[in-house]
Amino acid sequence: MIAKKAAPKKAAAEAVQDSAAKTLKLVLGRLDDMKAEETVTIDLRGKSAFSDYLVVTTGRSNRHVSSIAENVTKGLKEAGQKKLHVEGMANADWVLVDTGEVILHVFRPEVREFYNIERLWTQNTQDDARANLKAV
Template sequence: MAAASRSAAESLTPDAISATPLTAEETLQLILSRLDDMKAEEPIAIDIRGKSAMFDYVVVASGRVNRHVGAIAENVAKALKEAGITKIHVEGLTNCDWVLMDCGDVVLHVFRPEVREFYNIERLWTQGPQPAKTL
């Protein structure tokens, strides 16, 4: 994190929240911290700056079972709201097989392990462009 950036602790003070929104890197660090707190399995952050105009990072993690997936997503959403990020879009909390959270500059996917393996989102964002094949 750059020297000019605020520390994670400073980011959560009420004065800092109202003064300056979190940067993409601060949002990422907050999400990764909450994933660690909630014992999310195999979290991975993928830097996609330059690959997508919509967001800067994709985070993928697993929960052991549906209930764990939901608890992780709810805990991350609570932390983001406390940090002043109010425009969070969440999909998938009904079944909790795969919860998608659009947090602005960061998108979080929380899967049950077998669902994560099936969709393999990491591959989508880490593979380079493939050359077009001619017929």
């Protein structure tokens, strides 16, 4: 009886992973179509409970940033994405598109450099240990 309960949970987890991978592929395809620059994908599985992937990319100008975000949002809606949260379109310095499974950040170059959010998720433990030693 325990094996029967474990199998549906495993199947559900695999279905979520397939969905996240599909969403990621759509997002990356749209970014490529829109000539987004310096795109970085960070795998958050096992590191975060709120999302599977974090994608950070750059647009050349406010107009380019908003166009990228609009194109990705349009593609997600066409693919049937129901839960979609978008922030930052008014200024288009930094636009966040959150699908739940994939979080996309689209920045202008100087804003991306200032916030450097990829560093938060990609620091390795040796760097953290060195930082702690220097702070003491």
